[in-house]
Amino acid sequence: MNYVVSNKYKSQNFDNRTKNTKIKYIIIHYTETKNLTEAIKLLSSSKRKVSCHYIIDTKGKIYNLVQENKRAWHAGISSWSGDLNLNNRSIGVELVNKGELSKNNYKVKQIDSLIKLIIDLKQKYFIKDWDILGHSDIAPERKIDPGIFFPWEKLSNYSIGLWYNLDKESLKESLDKGLEKIQLIDLYSCLKQIGYSKINLKKKNGLNLLIINSFHRHYIPKLLGKKPTVESLIVARNLLKIKKNHIDFSFK
Numbered sequence: 001m002n003y004v005v006s007n008k009y010k011s012q013n014f015d016n017r018t019k020n021t022k023i024k025y026i027i028i029h030y031t032e033t034k035n036l037t038e039a040i041k042l043l044s045s046s047k048r049k050v051s052c053h054y055i056i057d058t059k060g061k062i063y064n065l066v067q068e069n070k071r072a073w074h075a076g077i078s079s080w081s082g083d084l085n086l087n088n089r090s091i092g093v094e095l096v097n098k099g100e101l102s103k104n105n106y107k108v109k110q111i112d113s114l115i116k117l118i119i120d121l122k123q124k125y126f127i128k129d130w131d132i133l134g135h136s137d138i139a140p141e142r143k144i145d146p147g148i149f150f151p152w153e154k155l156s157n158y159s160i161g162l163w164y165n166l167d168k169e170s171l172k173e174s175l176d177k178g179l180e181k182i183q184l185i186d187l188y189s190c191l192k193q194i195g196y197s198k199i200n201l202k203k204k205n206g207l208n209l210l211i212i213n214s215f216h217r218h219y220i221p222k223l224l225g226k227k228p229t230v231e232s233l234i235v236a237r238n239l240l241k242i243k244k245n246h247i248d249f250s251f252k
Helices: 036-043 108-125 152-156 181-194 206-219 230-250
Strands: 014-016 025-030 054-056 062-064 070-072 090-095 132-134
Touching: 025 108, 036 054, 054 108, 090 108, 108 152, 181 206, 181 230, 206 230
Parallel strands: 025 090, 025 132, 054 090
Antiparallel strands: 014 070, 054 062
16 A cells, blocks of 8 residues: 555444445545535534545545445445445545536546555455446436546556547547437447446436436546437447456456
8 A cells, every 4th residue: 555544534424334245336426515624524414424435635635534344325325237225335435526517627646546545445355447436327317426527537547447448530430420229229238237227228218318428427528418429339339348358357
């Protein structure tokens, strides 16, 4: 461990994990506060009853608010790959940031500390890349953090998270073309297999649209709020391919 974790602040908003439950996920959030002081107040409030395991301030300092073996209350109603209410199986990490709507970029030192922390947690708990997620991935109907300014691509350079770089020059298809019905169903299927388990494969509904928005927010921010395109489908197909290749490799 080549970083320092402070125990200066503690939250009482936690309980016990279910016995023999394996930690499987890392969930990344932003605090939606102006500073660390406001964030600590929020995450230790007896009225709000929310918390996290770690919080990272804008200068990159890491604070441990809840011990890893305890269940922090950060994910809420959530799902991924068939698992529900992910607090029980996850480590929650908050980044001090005003939020997507304030258009605040994350600080370099802050992200560097996050990378070090996640590398450590990933190795400690054998966490898979596709199980390192944003709050918006696991609760698309409620949450948008860590938002479009979160540098998922940078994290992927350190083998953190699932990511695909689209080689636009090698493609013959028009990326901004809308999807036909069979292609849309294909997209739904890919997203479900990636982990968005609440998507409905049979019909288009409001939740599906929110899930696609969450997918775009994470992987193709320029399409946020727009209908899925050929680019959406290509990225989803390749993310699924990467995930399956990792799974196949792990069993060899």
